[in-house]
Amino acid sequence: MSRILVTGAAGYIGSAFCKEGLERGFNIIGIDNFSNSSDQSINFLMESKQHNFTFSEVDLCKDLESLREIFVNNEINYVVHFAGFKSVIESQMHPKMYWDNNLESTKNLTRMMLEYGVKNILFSSSASVYGKNNNQPVSEACKLKPMSVYGATKEANEKFLEDLSTKGNLKTISLRYFNPVGNIQMMPVNSPRQDSKNLMDNIIDVCIGETKELNIFGDDYKTSDGTAERDFIHIQDLIDAHFESLKYFEQLNGYEVFNIGTGNSVSVKNIIKTFKEVNSIEFVVKISDRREGDVPICYADNSKAKNILKWEAKKDLREMCLDAWRPYKK
Ligand SMILES: NC(=O)c1ccc[n+]([C@@H]2O[C@H](COP(=O)([O-])OP(=O)(O)OC[C@H]3O[C@@H](n4cnc5c(N)ncnc54)[C@H](O)[C@@H]3O)[C@@H](O)[C@H]2O)c1
Structure with missing residues (x-):
């Protein structure tokens, strides 16, 4: 092989x-x-x-x-x-x-x-x-x-x-x-450095109580609901x-x-909503300023x-x- x-x-x-x-x-x-x-x-x-x-x-x-x-x-x-x-x-x-x-x-x-x-x-x-x-x-x-x-x-x-x-x-x-x-099922979860975490890592952090709220960076983009859209x-x-x-x-x-x-193009708000729904979990979401280097949409x-x-x-x-x-x- x-x-x-x-x-x-x-x-x-x-x-x-x-x-x-x-x-x-x-x-x-x-x-x-x-x-x-x-x-x-x-x-x-x-x-x-x-x-x-x-x-x-x-x-x-x-x-x-x-x-x-x-x-x-x-x-x-x-x-x-x-x-x-x-x-x-x-x-x-x-x-x-x-x-x-x-x-x-x-x-x-x-x-x-x-x-x-x-x-x-x-x-x-x-x-x-x-x-x-x-x-x-x-x-x-x-x-x-x-x-x-x-x-x-x-x-x-x-x-x-x-x-x-x-x-x-x-x-x-x-x-x-x-x-x-x-x-992947059964795999141990990776713990990246704080500054290399992505949206899903940040959602997990707020759910496990590592952070108090989840930041959405910008809700005034020209997208379906104002938040950035990704694939x-x-x-x-x-x-x-x-x-x-x-x-x-x-x-x-x-x-x-x-x-x-x-x-598929999925907004940040949509993934948060879906995560909350399928996992029956609630957490606080805060809208912050856009982040430098983030693009409105990419799929x-x-x-x-x-x-x-x-x-x-x-x-x-x-x-x-x-x-x-x-x-x-x-
Ligand atoms: N995760 C994403 O969202 C994403 C998206 C697009 C592209 N990528 C690319 O995919 C690749 C893997 O991503 P990931 O999410 O598994 O990242 P990761 O940080 O979890 O894994 C990368 C690994 O490379 C190791 N590494 C870094 N520099 C090294 C070096 N000089 N010598 C030996 N090891 C070194 C790190 O210790 C780490 O274990 C990266 O190249 C990343 O840029 C990732």
């Missing part, structure tokens, strides 16, 4: 991918530096699937020799590259930290891939590359106008990988994730898209990019992924909200 090197294996999406990959029979080598995660999910994966899972604590920017050792000792078929910093707000405050980490990690990884003849890389990009776009839903052909340092690092990574793939020896698939939420996607659907992408490497020559979203034209990857999201908003709260239910 194929061997996959997974970077960012301890994170929210990386650990969910590892669990699914192990269940599908892949051999998985996970690496992470725990800069935005704990060893909880890694311990869970080690305990449940010891025989085809190994893990090394490696910083992709600093531990080049440890990374080299992994490439020397393993015949790797695919690299799935989740590692990176992901907070829009934090990226505005610490741009250098974001450029260094998000670019250097990919450079070191691809250097090893080229040296050791590993061809296929699946890269975690983001809908944040689109920025403010009046043509909604956004398709892969839209002009990229990221509004944050984070989004700009994703665009730069895409461009770098595209260049290596069209003029070099790599094959790259970039997946532009929209807004993954929910949890929320269940983590399980997002993970499935990765396995369809791995199959597609066989036909791929060079570089390809896909939007991974449901194609996916996912027809390319449907046509080429034969992938489509299956889970609806209610399931996303139920599965997000499930691990916390008493």
Whole structure:
């Protein structure tokens, strides 16, 4: 069975991918530096699937020799590259930290891939590359106008990988994730740093009493109810898209990019209402000022992924909200 090197294996999406990959029979080598995660999910994966899972604590920017050792000792078929910093707000405050980490990690990884003849890389990009776009839903052909340092690092990574793939020896698939939420059943819940939390993390925080109220940033956008609209996607659907992408490497020559979203535009107020309804829970919501870097609306034209990857999201908003709260239910 194929061997996959997974970077960012301890994170929210990386650990969910590892669990699914192990269940599908892949051999998985996970690496992470725990800069935005704990060893909880890694311990869970080690305990449940010891025989085809190994893990090394490696910083992709600093531990080049440890990374080299992994490439020397393993015949790797695919690299799935989740590692990176992901907070829009934090990226505005610490741009250098974001450029260094998000670019250097990919450079070191691809250097090893080229040296050791590993061809296929699946890269975690983001809908944040689109920025403010009046043509909604956004398709892969839209002009990229990221509004944050984070989004700009994703665009730069895409461009770098595209260049290596069209003029070099790599094959790259970039997946532009929209807004993954929910949890995979049985997986331990990830605890990101405070400043890298998303809307769903903040909803959970208020429900468990970690915070007193939930902030909605802006209710005066030109959207259906004044709050920002996003394309929320269940983590399980997002993970499935990765396995369809791995199959597609066989036909791929060079570089390809896909939007991974449901194609539905959902307002912040709507997700809060749905969460409260399906989980029979109440909490205080406060309207605050708009946040710098937030766009009014962004949702996916996912027809390319449907046509080429034969992938489509299956889970609806209610399931996303139920599965997000499930691990916390008493
Ligand atoms: N979660 C989202 O909403 C979302 C949306 C779009 C794109 N993405 C992208 O998907 C990827 C995974 O996201 P996530 O939500 O799982 O984030 P996460 O922060 O939970 O996971 C990323 C992991 O990478 C690790 N990491 C960071 N820098 C590293 C380095 N230099 N060396 C080794 N490990 C390093 C972190 O410790 C963390 O465990 C990221 O690249 C993110 O930008 C996420």
